[in-house]
Amino acid sequence: MEFRKRWTQGRRVRCHSTASVPQFTNSPTMIVMVGLPARGKTYISKKLTRYLNWIGVTTKVFNVGQYRRDATRSYNSFEFFRPDNEEAMKIRKSCAIAALKDVCDYFTRELGQVVVFDATNTTLERREVILGFAEENGYKVFFVESICDDLEIIAQNIKQVKLSSPDYKDCDKEEAVADFLKRIECYKMTYIPLDDNKDRNLSYIKIFNVGSRYLVNRVQDHIQSRIVYYLMNIHVTPRSIYLSRHGESELNLSGRIGGDSGLSPRGAKFASALGTYMRGQCISDLKVWTSHMKRTIQTAEALGVPYEQWKALNEIDAGVCEDMTYEEIQEHYPEEFALRDQDKYRYRYPKGESYEDLVQRLEPVIMELERQENVLVICHQAVMRCLLAYFLNKTAHELPYLKCPLHTVLKLTPVAYGCKVESVFLNVEAVNTHRDKPVNVDVDREPAEALETVPDHI
């Protein structure tokens, strides 16, 4: 297996994954959300799915509300959710069943590893159905229950994500809020939380009041342990994350990759401009992180504030290709160069790393970013692509081609279920270091075809 640089004994390949970390999921796992409306279930579902996919665990969310919207076409009022509305109950139950069927397809046909089953699942009966379904099919089940009695938090949730829901598309705001509150009441009547005694053999985490307290029961395996750790580290306090590359470096100017050079004169100008920009943002308690490489540290130095160095933020190790131009790589390693274009995410430089390796290396950085509030990360092109892909939910396929130009700060602010991105170019010219995928990625291609998309340099 040439491009992944893995040792295999001919056809007797005993491990199938090229990932740097063993894939610890054997049985597929269903993560089942539990909780009244407006308790953050969909927020958690989407965020968790994004995280799991980023670390390489193929995951998909199944939102039963979406099935309901597809089945009923238009939403009238909270009356649909009354427990005595028999016709509606039939529809709701069949939506859940349809979702479960799709879960099964996702596991068997699409080789998914984890599913997040996003619905209220507030009755024992519904949870029994799910548990029975999972047992029949050999899936593991892990419940995530969100419990919140803080009226302010609930009101905030409703404002952020419910008012803009398709259900309330043509509604007056106050009307929508009133209806939604009555909807919650419908569920409250039949809500039975996971029981510490009766459900003691189930695997679950209960999250109280957006994370001030957690109850964790019977974690079965590695993936559940990682899920618990992740859920216990995320928070919803408003904040922004600033991503920037180092200022233009000497090696950037000459079109060379990797290395550990210092800033060019323009790079130093950028560092200064970055300081001005950050001061203008008036952030309380900003943390600044850099890698261990000279160019990010020089950039941070210009800010005049303390910064922390993370080795994990170092640029991708290009192994034998360190300090080379693309032209030199084409000349000395044409086959490697082509293999990289064939699968840029999994390709590992000889004696170096792949983007896939980089993601594993960056996981503790992401975990700590989740814990923190306002942070400025000064890093490198490949690293920034990995971090950005996490925040914007980009696939492994897109990740290595995300545009992260020099001298441009990305301000990421979590909003509703996603992330607002503001791109700020600080008006200091720099070379372009982005090389698009060329048309011909064949090992036998001409040098000119290989070098077609190389950006200009000295």
Place this chain on the structure above:
Amino acid sequence: MALSGNREQRKLTQTPLLKIWVPWVGCNLNRRRGSSVPQFCNSPTMIVMVGLPARGKTYISKKLTRYLNWIGVPTKSFNVGQYRREAVKIYKDFEFFNPENEEAMKIRKACASAALKDVAAYFSKEQGQAAVFDATNTTRERRAVILSYAKERGYKVFFVESICDDPEIIAENIKQVKLGSPDYVDRDEDEAMRDFSRRIDCYKSSYMPIDDEKDRNLSYIKIFNVGSRYLVNRVQDHIQSRIVYYLMNIHVTPRSIYLSRHGESELNLSGRIGGDSGLSPGGHKYAKGLATFIRSQNIKELKVWTSHMKRTIQTAEALGVPYEQWKALNEIDAGVCEELTYEEIQENLPEEFALRDQDKYRYRYPKGESYEDLVHRLEPVIMELERQENVLVICHQAVFRCLLAYFVNKPAAELPYLRCPLHTVLKLTPIAYGCKVESFFLNIEAVNTHRERPVNVDINRNPEEALQTVPDHI
């Protein structure tokens, strides 16, 4: 914090040992910026154990201390029972622990105070970052004393309460660690059991667990029945989050961990470091010998882990069972020194060679790694080893040293010099508060790859002095 005004670019220099870029500010390089991960501890943290006797508090204290020290957080455990043994010298019987025994209560309170004083000294004079306060701490009164002591001094407090009502587990604990305690050194086993049970009863009457309502503003984790369930409240910061994650991954199911290096490699034979060569003929013989040995151990459900390097994979292949590859288990990256002999390193990079001997743990190869980096790289491996049961890890010399140091609690100064010869399997079996180590040399000769620290580590030393301890090779 407001960003200061226009700053002139300070010139950066790369520190020779750690290979980190720092602004040249005279000789003020005291502030440690060398480790690969930011040190997230600001205020010192007191981890306060809570629970009846025989609930695993000391087990958790020691294990947690070992883990934190290994990942680079200087931690020390303070066992109040130890203070009591030193104060009282001879233990008579459970009556000492009777809550009505006023004189004993005075002594016990004084011991707790003495321990707290030592915690303060550890933080201020020894630059400790975490202290584990190992005592029952079963009364609200005692916990209030600790909380106010910590508050006065600006320490964070994180409680770890162990709650267990399974009589079998408690009996097993008593057998494993109490019967061998200095308190019961001359006692008959049954007598000791009886006395200890009555000791537990003395505590039970005044035991107030951490209250979910009254203590809702405290930071704590409650562990129920050796980990089937956890209640986590108000985790304040990074280190507490890591502690919680660790505590939730450890277990006490009996198992063994087998550590082995790959079989002797071609580069081993020629005395070269690093690289990615295959096994020598001797190495292949070892791989077969390892397979025989493992089969003879009759291990149920053994997991086998290797690195991504040819020599560990070839070794695993001989076992004929599935194995998992971890990039994190790759040998330390020797950067520009990859595939060199020690003689060549001395010839081409004599200063680097000397710096490495000066501080082998923190020394980072140019464009490579340090042992300190290796430990951080291996942390997820250790975490997964804690979760697993029977595992065979086939790895490399420096990696082996890091893993072994974790299991047998060796400090950073000793870690890079631990002896991990080729063709020798170490079987680690957790018992009581530590780890039993059995060493199996599989009787297949191999080169020695262990280089001791030479006497002269000065940059100006002669080549012979530098090469004095290099093992023989082709």
